Amino acid sequence: QVQLVESGGGLVQAGGSLTLSCAASGSIFSINVMGWYRQVRGKQRELVATITRGGSTNYADSGKGRFTISRDNAKNTVYLRMNSLKPEDTAVYYCNAPPNYGINWGQGTQVTVSS
Secondary structure (H helix, E strand, O other): OOOEEEEOOEEEEOOOOEEEEEEEOOOOOOOOEEEEEEEOOOOOOEEEEEEEOOOOEEEOOOOOOOEEEEEEOOOOEEEEEEOOOOHHHOEEEEEEOOHHHOOOOOOOEEEEEEO
16 A cells, blocks of 8 residues: 655745655556646645656646646655745645545645735
């Protein structure tokens, strides 16, 4: 069973940048799509960005032009580079694969953007 550990969050001023990391305990090479999600307390978790094994990416409108997802299959790690951060980006960020892979959610990493 693959386990996911997110890190890299923190407190940053609006306009700042952060790079989140998601380390998997097992191989992610066989997982075609990995994604970053975020959740604000009291709201549903939303998809932020996805990346395929081959490197094709897709972004929610909220992050287009500001966020960059990448993955290093050799290191079993997925990254999310976030630039030009806004207060509305404040959330707990998680990574995961689609539900059919049955991977439990990690603890997430808190991102707080101050205005």
